[in-house]
Amino acid sequence: MARVVLDDLMKSYGNFHAVNHVSLTVEDGEFVALVGPSGCGKTTTLNLVAGLLPITSGDITIGDQVVNDLDPKDRDIAMVFQNYALYPQKSVYKNLAFPLQMRKLPRDEIDRKVKEAARVLDMTHLLERKPRELSGGQQQRVALGRALVRDPAVFLMDEPLSNLDAKLRVQMRSELKRFHHDLQATIIYVTHDQLEAVTMADKMAVMNGGNLQQYDSPAQVFAHPANMFVASFIGSPAMSLIPLEASTVDGNIVLTGAEGWSLPLSSFNSRKIQNAKTRKVVLGARHSTIKLHKTAVSDAVPAKAYTVEPTGDVTFVQAFLSGAIVNISVPPNVDVAPDEQIWLEFDQERMHLFDGETEMAIKAD
Amino acid sequence: MAETSTARARPRKRVDRWRWAGRIFLGLMLLYTAVPMVWMLLTSIKSGFAAMQLPPQWWPAEPTLASYQKLLDPQNSVGADFLHFFWNSLIVSTLTTILGVIVAVPAAYAFSRFRFPGRNFLFFAVLLRNMFPAVIFLVPLFILMRWLGLVNSHGSLVVTYLTFGLPLSIWLLKGFYDNIPIQLEQAARIDGATRFQAFLKIVMPLSVPGIIATAIYSFIGAWNEYIYAYTFLNRNDQLTLPVGIQRFFSENTTDFPGLMAASFMMSVPVVVLFLVLQKYFVRALTEGAVKH
Numbered sequence: 001m002a003r004v005v006l007d008d009l010m011k012s013y014g015n016f017h018a019v020n021h022v023s024l025t026v027e028d029g030e031f032v033a034l035v036g037p038s039g040c041g042k043t044t045t046l047n048l049v050a051g052l053l054p055i056t057s058g059d060i061t062i063g064d065q066v067v068n069d070l071d072p073k074d075r076d077i078a079m080v081f082q083n084y085a086l087y088p089q090k091s092v093y094k095n096l097a098f099p100l101q102m103r104k105l106p107r108d109e110i111d112r113k114v115k116e117a118a119r120v121l122d123m124t125h126l127l128e129r130k131p132r133e134l135s136g137g138q139q140q141r142v143a144l145g146r147a148l149v150r151d152p153a154v155f156l157m158d159e160p161l162s163n164l165d166a167k168l169r170v171q172m173r174s175e176l177k178r179f180h181h182d183l184q185a186t187i188i189y190v191t192h193d194q195l196e197a198v199t200m201a202d203k204m205a206v207m208n209g210g211n212l213q214q215y216d217s218p219a220q221v222f223a224h225p226a227n228m229f230v231a232s233f234i235g236s237p238a239m240s241l242i243p244l245e246a247s248t249v250d251g252n253i254v255l256t257g258a259e260g261w262s263l264p265l266s267s268f269n270s271r272k273i274q275n276a277k278t279r280k281v282v283l284g285a286r287h288s289t290i291k292l293h294k295t296a297v298s299d300a301v302p303a304k305a306y307t308v309e310p311t312g313d314v315t316f317v318q319a320f321l322s323g324a325i326v327n328i329s330v331p332p333n334v335d336v337a338p339d340e341q342i343w344l345e346f347d348q349e350r351m352h353l354f355d356g357e358t359e360m361a362i363k364a365d
Numbered sequence: 366m367a368e369t370s371t372a373r374a375r376p377r378k379r380v381d382r383w384r385w386a387g388r389i390f391l392g393l394m395l396l397y398t399a400v401p402m403v404w405m406l407l408t409s410i411k412s413g414f415a416a417m418q419l420p421p422q423w424w425p426a427e428p429t430l431a432s433y434q435k436l437l438d439p440q441n442s443v444g445a446d447f448l449h450f451f452w453n454s455l456i457v458s459t460l461t462t463i464l465g466v467i468v469a470v471p472a473a474y475a476f477s478r479f480r481f482p483g484r485n486f487l488f489f490a491v492l493l494r495n496m497f498p499a500v501i502f503l504v505p506l507f508i509l510m511r512w513l514g515l516v517n518s519h520g521s522l523v524v525t526y527l528t529f530g531l532p533l534s535i536w537l538l539k540g541f542y543d544n545i546p547i548q549l550e551q552a553a554r555i556d557g558a559t560r561f562q563a564f565l566k567i568v569m570p571l572s573v574p575g576i577i578a579t580a581i582y583s584f585i586g587a588w589n590e591y592i593y594a595y596t597f598l599n600r601n602d603q604l605t606l607p608v609g610i611q612r613f614f615s616e617n618t619t620d621f622p623g624l625m626a627a628s629f630m631m632s633v634p635v636v637v638l639f640l641v642l643q644k645y646f647v648r649a650l651t652e653g654a655v656k657h
Contacts, residue, residue: 050551050555052551052555071560072551073554073557073558077555079551079552079555081552083546083548085546085548085551085552087549087553089570089571098553098556099556099557102558102562146552156555
């Protein structure tokens, strides 16, 4: 196992930067998720680490070695592809043996390792089958087995679960996590599913438009999103982002909505606004940090319910506020009807404030 | 109740009618293609006299294999020529096929996988050749062959057939490579293969049906070609079959059973090739490689 360092990594196609000045370190044994919407550069980044694409500039280090110009085969990596990429003409056994044969291991050692991998992944009975005779979940296992059989320095995984049905995906998610725990493997895992990233990874690298937006533990990214993109991408339902105007009334800082209401801020939040350079402020709030009132309460702002979605455990209410849609979760026994007048109270401790111009989180100091 | 059952029956009747129309059409097509072949076969086992009778002898009264015996007998002058022509055709067609595959495989792979400057133009240029009838090139190519000193050699035919066969071969094979997921090669390269090994060990075996289709196509093209063989070759010992069997026509008499027997023999290799290799067309080899 080894650490992986990306240093100022660039991949450009003409003027288009698919990967733009990305720097991050994956520590030995860490599970890092590259997450972002499609086209954000996460798969390109993975392919650069794999050596399947030439880099434009920057450095990639695996272990102690700069691998910029090394062939994929010399990087000591293994990769699991989204579509599994099993060799269709080869049996499962030969699929697993192929990476070992290419490394010219003795035949009895290959046999031992293939059988061991098959045992670990519980597919000894499938060894003689061809990929087309396997179910999607079994194919996925073979793809994982082919990566695992070689004991590489780094595992690269490109959306390995996205072709599985929902139930199997949840099951494989925990198995992958256990696999990481047992092997203490260094894993770089690409996904567009923020839930996969949050549940499995030690650290997540949120990407958008080729740029690294934030690189931290899922808990940190969730609690302190660096900007509005990360705030809206991580968490489900998404964080509500409400554009407001900051002003000073009687020496206190208040935020004013498009409807004319104003929301006084706590002293901690007021200090943040004083540090900000702009009066355009975006208030970010997760559904669970907003309290819904059916009557006017002090510090609560008026809104109109739009849709009500009961899910069993909680009911999600969507409401319009200052031109934005706000998600609120309420206990299932709270009865709200569409178009009903409601009042929303924001938790001052857990609200996020963003600079409306730069879209960056406003810092306290 | 009665109403629903008639409503249900009506569309089925329409389907039946179309199915019958389709069968009749297929039957006519079968007659159209099969009758000349059957007639060829029947004539080849008649005597020279029976072949010329009017009204025709539909079914040979006294079938004989004499024509075949004559053709396959190297002691007989007709047989010696025929076997010689057969051999010439075999050499030219096989060489064309092998060289064609050797050139078409890497070319098609490159067109399918690599983005290089001039790629689109080159691919267009390759296909452009197919837009002109072959006869247009007859005189220029003859002049070129004379200049190269290749007239009266099988080399002239192999080179010509390659230039005509390759465009479609490359185009056909490119389609096959386009359908082989690139992730298979990437996986192989990560698993320890060089780019060339990934091609050789993973991609090549998967493109076997494409290669066979291409090979059959170029073999048949070369095997049946007439006009270039007729123009480029003058020496008797070098003629290929399509030109050679003309010798059954002569000024005064035509040996129709012999001509038909030779024609039948000429179609044998193509049919055998097809029968032996057709199983490769049926199966989609990449099945199970990737999940979509």
